[in-house]
Amino acid sequence: MDAILLQTLNGLDKGSAYALIALGLTLIFGTLGVVNFAHGAVFMIGAFCAVSMNRLLHLSYMTVDPTKKDFLGNPMKIQTPYIEAWFGHDTGAALLNWSVPLALLLALPVMIVVGVVMERGLIKHFYKRPHADQILVTFGLAIVLQEIVKQIFGANPIPTPAPHALAGALDLGAMIGLKAGAVVYPTWRMIYFLFSLIVIGGVFSFLQFTTFGMVVRAGMADRETVGLLGINIDKRFSIMFGLAAAVAGLAGVMYTPINAPNYHMGMDFLVLSFVVVVVGGMGSLPGAVAAGFLLGILESYGSMNAVKSLLPGIDQIIIYVIAIVVLLTRPRGLMGRKGVMED
């Protein structure tokens, strides 16, 4: 029982990432009818925003302290981050420590710009081209983006720690009255889960309660009619793209303490997020979110030792197996609507 609860929690953070990426994919797909193979790369860029922020904050100048000697007997060189020099040692150190949450501030504008530029500069020209061309060009873009990141940051994963205060673990078991130490869960993963709930809630209320969101939802239901009403969808398209990029980017930023980011993380997540979208039902936002969490949790169950000893390797393929079962039994996905992307 405790193990199952723990694995459910473990699945939540991966599920959150799947849900957030799938949400962006579905937004773009539902409004623009474009499958964005570069969306995983956007997630990856978000993660590297956190890395950049961390590096930016660590920019230092060097002073020589003649009173101290290093082990070779030379005068000691001391690296002082500018940020500590400007804001005092304590504040500076705190800022450095909180670099990942701070990176959200950097990532938000960057990701919106990335999304809008992507749409205006490239995708826009592909609305009238066949789907295969859209897939191909975004696929090419994904390769280019990840190779650029590889050139800048190298091929190895770059650990980017969470703030010390949030780096520990919560004894959730004790909190809900189970015995202490039964369900211990890393704090940051909890925060990631809550963060994703907030973002998902934000996106849904944006779509639900604003005029803009209403038009977008109408567009997802019936693009042609909305176009005929004389509503300028084009402009909304690029905003949608910016929004989707921001969601994926922020998801990427917050994910860095969980897994050290590397240049190909985007594609790994994208493939699974695609499966999530297919399982949830193409074009269905609630479907994408629900399937994201569902598959994340099931994947986590698959990695339990008891399950693995029964079905070796199931953790590697459980998501795909579920996708196969869903497709064979409900070809439109769990919450898919008829007529979305058929022919």
Add this chain to the structure above:
Amino acid sequence: MLGLSKKDLMFLMIVTALTLAAPILLNPFPESSALAQFNAGYPDLMQRIAIFAIFAVGFNILFGLTGYLSFGHAAFVGVGSYATIWMFKLLSMNILPGILLSVTLGGIFAYLIGFVSLRRSGIYFSILTLAFAQMCFNLAYSVLTPLTNGESGLQPELSDPRILDAARAGGTVATPNLFGLGMNATWKVEALGRVFQFNAGYYVCGVISVLMFYLALRIFRSPFGMMLRAIKSNQHRLNYTGLNSRPYMLTAFVISGMYAGLAGGLLAAMDPLAGPDRMQWTASGEVVLMTILGGTGTLLGPVLGAGFIKYFENIFSKINDTVLHSWFSFLPKWLEDICVAIIHPFVGQGWNLTLGVLFMGVVIFLPGGLIEGGQRIGRLWRRKPGGNGAPSAKNAAAE
């Protein structure tokens, strides 16, 4: 003859002649000249070009004719490679059993994956094939380690049973061979200041690729090929014409899977080492690029695309900063540095970046690929003297 029209027969003969003469044709620059680094007549490179041409020609039967874009064909290549190595380990270092098994397994895997993926069309199909290939990759990496030897890759070893020719194995593992003819056997001829290398492995790959090209040609000209093109054009009408499109699709998928399996088998036969990276999505993307770069739906396009990409991959990865500096040494120092800095990310280790840029460039500017590009230039050239440049549909369909 051979069930081909005169024109197609001529076409096939030219392709055959070019394939056989490749070791000579691809070595145009004398050994001593500075341009010798642009020669492509090395056994290793020519083998790869021939093998990837097979892969791309098969992929084109699916993508080019039916328009269904698979992002998972690398999985079949991987399966083929593992199958061949296992035949090396269990039976014999003769490549024949391995290649036969790789084709069979490629077909079986394609049938299974195709059966599920083809329940949906369009984008769904692409996503599903990608997911399945990624699943195979994951499995090869982790659980199936006893079969695939995980990350380090699978290769024949001395301790293998090799029931048919264990005796011959002596102190080292024998090289893969075809009834005793080693795949690395090379006959070097020095003439005209050049060294021409006639390699057994290349000729095995070359002959098989010509055979596969011939099969593709037959499929293109067959009623079956016509049905596949009809699926791409208007599946709705095809169904109302009394044809069931799904078995046609599945057959095309299996055929292209068998081509991919064969390519994988040959890769392992030429260089007996198979790793899971062969199944990764980048490998699937590469064959898509070869096909669209050459010209989707054309017969020769995928061959050109495969040759182009493998050739430039080879050249680009050889170029380093020293070479770049020597190229731009005629420029002022600062300009030289700028030029080198701009080109640097694209060469050497940066080949994948070039690939990505090429990918986008072709999709954006040249959707018809090199073949269409050639046709455009040809039309421009013809229009000038004659003024009679109207393209006829028959030509477009035939190329």
Add this chain to the structure above:
Amino acid sequence: MGILEVKGVNKRFGGLQALGDVNLSVAENTVHAIIGPNGAGKSTLLNCLVGKLIPDTGSVLFSGQSVLGRKPHEINQMGISRVFQTPEIFGDLTVLENVLIPCFAKRDGAYRLHAFESVADERDITAHAEQMLRDVKMWDKRDMLARALSRGDKRRLEMAMCLSQHPKLLLLDEPTAGMARADTNNTIDLLKEIKARGDITMVIIEHDMHVVFSLADRITVLAQGTPLVEDVPANIKGHPKVQEAYLGQAHQAH
């Protein structure tokens, strides 16, 4: 007993009764037209005839066999061909290939792995397809890509594709919709020729009265999902109920 028997067909979409108790009997080798104002349920009825929609109740029998729930290719293999409102052809194939495909489908059935035959060597099939093109006077356009044809020619080609299979029943969904007068007249002439051969049953859904009255042997008037009248054309023209439901409404509209 007609070749096509529609009995007690009902179809609801949510709260809308699209078809209410439709009965229809089409005699073999006749031309039966279905007319009615917009929203009368003509297209719904046609979709029920080809199995695309399954009625809530009732049956659709073709030559005594039910068509309900069958896939499009099975419907075709039973001997039903369909002409769409906008011509559905293989735009990327040549005109000749467009006609070759139904000829192969007729001979080989829903699927056959004829990967190593050559199209050019199938003399019987190619001869038949070429004859078809001559019949519809498109022989000189045989090597054009089908998408480059004019709308009238596309319609002509689609008919040739359907006719090359010698269907027992040809369904036509507004075959002259959106056509210029000259193209409409050409289409009528073509349909008249087909009718004159006397070996095919046709069901036409049509707006254009000129087309209907120059072709149909019997006419069913559909209004609000229910057949209003069924009779020979001469009696339909002056029928008061028809005036009221169809022409009356048309008068109001103008």
